[in-house]
Amino acid sequence: MPHRRLTGSRIREKRLDQGLRQSAVAEAVGISPSYLNLIEHNRRRIAGKLLHDLARVLGADPSHLTEGVDSELLDQMRAAAAAFGETAEVARAEEVAARFPGWAGLIAAQARRLSVLEERVQTLVDRMAYDPQLASSLHEVISAVTAIRSSASILVGQEELDADWQRRFHENIHTDSRRLADSSEALIAYLEAPQAESATATSPMEDVEAYFEARDVHIPALEVAEADLDAVVAEAGLVGPAAKLLRITATTYHQDAMALPRQAFEDASVALGYDPVALAAKFSVGFDVVLRRLATLSRGDGHPPMGLAVCDASGTLTFLKHVPGFTLSRFAGVCPLWPIFRAMGQPMRPVRADVVLPGAVPTQLRCFAVAQPVGQVQFDVPPAMQSTMLVLPDPPDVVRDPLPVGVSCRICPRSGCSSRREPSIDGDMLQAL
Amino acid sequence: MGKRVLLIEDEPNIIEAISFILSRDGWTVHTHEDGETAMDKVLAFPPDLIILDVMLPGRSGFDILRDVRAHAQTGHIPVMMLTARGQDKDRELAGRLGVNHFMTKPFSNTEVRDHVRHLMEA
Numbered sequence: 001m002p003h004r005r006l007t008g009s010r011i012r013e014k015r016l017d018q019g020l021r022q023s024a025v026a027e028a029v030g031i032s033p034s035y036l037n038l039i040e041h042n043r044r045r046i047a048g049k050l051l052h053d054l055a056r057v058l059g060a061d062p063s064h065l066t067e068g069v070d071s072e073l074l075d076q077m078r079a080a081a082a083a084f085g086e087t088a089e090v091a092r093a094e095e096v097a098a099r100f101p102g103w104a105g106l107i108a109a110q111a112r113r114l115s116v117l118e119e120r121v122q123t124l125v126d127r128m129a130y131d132p133q134l135a136s137s138l139h140e141v142i143s144a145v146t147a148i149r150s151s152a153s154i155l156v157g158q159e160e161l162d163a164d165w166q167r168r169f170h171e172n173i174h175t176d177s178r179r180l181a182d183s184s185e186a187l188i189a190y191l192e193a194p195q196a197e198s199a200t201a202t203s204p205m206e207d208v209e210a211y212f213e214a215r216d217v218h219i220p221a222l223e224v225a226e227a228d229l230d231a232v233v234a235e236a237g238l239v240g241p242a243a244k245l246l247r248i249t250a251t252t253y254h255q256d257a258m259a260l261p262r263q264a265f266e267d268a269s270v271a272l273g274y275d276p277v278a279l280a281a282k283f284s285v286g287f288d289v290v291l292r293r294l295a296t297l298s299r300g301d302g303h304p305p306m307g308l309a310v311c312d313a314s315g316t317l318t319f320l321k322h323v324p325g326f327t328l329s330r331f332a333g334v335c336p337l338w339p340i341f342r343a344m345g346q347p348m349r350p351v352r353a354d355v356v357l358p359g360a361v362p363t364q365l366r367c368f369a370v371a372q373p374v375g376q377v378q379f380d381v382p383p384a385m386q387s388t389m390l391v392l393p394d395p396p397d398v399v400r401d402p403l404p405v406g407v408s409c410r411i412c413p414r415s416g417c418s419s420r421r422e423p424s425i426d427g428d429m430l431q432a433l
Numbered sequence: 434m435g436k437r438v439l440l441i442e443d444e445p446n447i448i449e450a451i452s453f454i455l456s457r458d459g460w461t462v463h464t465h466e467d468g469e470t471a472m473d474k475v476l477a478f479p480p481d482l483i484i485l486d487v488m489l490p491g492r493s494g495f496d497i498l499r500d501v502r503a504h505a506q507t508g509h510i511p512v513m514m515l516t517a518r519g520q521d522k523d524r525e526l527a528g529r530l531g532v533n534h535f536m537t538k539p540f541s542n543t544e545v546r547d548h549v550r551h552l553m554e555a
Contacts, residue, residue: 153542
């Protein structure tokens with residue numbers, strides 16, 4: 001449903017908020033109540049003088065009555081509906097967002113919160129099942145309990161024991177009881193630790209992304225030749241796997257920074273219109289290095305917003321930098337049509353593709369991607385592949401036939417897509433959009 | 434001399450307790466604590482029954498069980514596994530590898546003795 005058709009819903013909402021009768025408002029702007037009724041039900045378009053008159057009577061800014069709904073908010077609402085079955089009127093999500101932006105935001109925020117909590121639960125489940133430290137602690141406790149039980153059982157059994165055996169089993173119980181006490185204390189200390197961190201922790205990847213996001217993906221301490229990686233990791237305050245992952249990511253950042261010194265790269269980026277092919281040629285570096293480096297250029301320094309996504313050969317997203325208009329979800333299953341995945345099918349060949357996201361106001365993005373091996377080369381061992389994609393929202397020149405992509409199948413309204421993995425949540429949505 | 438049991442376990446006090454119980458029940462008990470060399474011990478001292486812990490230094494009890502079953506000289510020997518990990522997947526894996534009985538710690542002495550008797554009578 002085009003955004004402008006929802007202008008009527010906003011006018012109606014504003015009028016009802018102020019307790020004004022339809023006839024009174026219609027009279028004030030010189031139209032019939034029945035015509036205003038058609039406008040309010042989005043059955044007549046409205047613009048120009050009449051829009052301004054109605055805005056004046058309702059005490060509203062005309063632009064607030066006509067502006068579109070944030071497509072990202074709509075995607076989040078649809079994702080929220082997808083997560084809870086098909087009971088919500090998905091086709092009317094845009095109308096809800098237009099009329100009740102606060103409630104729409106709340107739905108989206110709750111859905112995001114649920115995703116974070118589900119991820120946290122999964123992290124804890126994985127920890128309980130696979131954490132070697134926890135497994136070792138439990139094994140220690142159970143072994144001590146087993147030994148105590150067996151020894152005690154012998155001592156209280158029916159058989160007569162000579163003094164030597166009695167002494168040995170008493171000593172064993174004493175030793176194992178002390179061991180049990182120590183291992184129990186260690187276990188409790190271990191189990192208490194995650195409660196403190198669970199207030200903020202999600203997954204290690206998200207922790208690392210949050211670190212970079214908080215710094216707009218620009219870490220001055222890593223831009224210098226004598227960068228102290230340990231200090232950077234320590235300053236981040238991350239622990240465990242997140243700290244290890246940050247060190248790996250920071251190492252790559254530092255290597256990129258050494259290959260493309262910031263000032264020279266920044267100047268060249270502006271001069272060459274942020275063209276990654278031209279930049280790679282100018283500096284004689286890999287295409288992926290340029291893509292990662294472009295993503296570190298800050299909007300605060302006057303550069304255009306640029307998102308980044310990195311995935312491994314399984315398609316698992318290992319790093320994400322979101323920018324307005326570009327967001328991918330690890331949880332909902334990403335649309336396979338994004339160039340980051342296509343690049344994986346043609347390693348070492350840079351891909352440039354303009355893509356369009358569905359929506360009442362389709363969002364165009366320019367993507368540059370390349371897939372290539374990472375890590376050390378070894379005989380008879382398949383290389384680990386990594387695909388990197390830079391995303392520029394609102395490209396300066398709009399192409400006629402951009403590649404249709406989506407966020408994920410469940411909330412994608414496109415019909416006839418050969419890459420669809422599962423039906424979208426509501427068939428009505430297909431007609432509505 | 435009674436029938437021979439090889440107890441492969443790395444917890445000294447569990448070794449002592451089980452050895453005591455089975456010895457009093459008439460078994461000749463030999464023990465071994467290292468996973469890496471456990472199969473050498475099995476071959477050097479072919480027992481009538483093996484009691485095998487899962488978590489051992491050097492090599493897991495599952496790997497040892499696989500070797501025991503694969504070797505012509507030892508493939509027929511009944512094996513009872515002891516584990517502190519009671520997960521279904523461990524039990525299933527042991528079953529697929531041909532374990533005769535899977536016992537979760539902490540167990541009672543009576544359980545150990547009864548199952549050993551049962552396996553030798555079977």
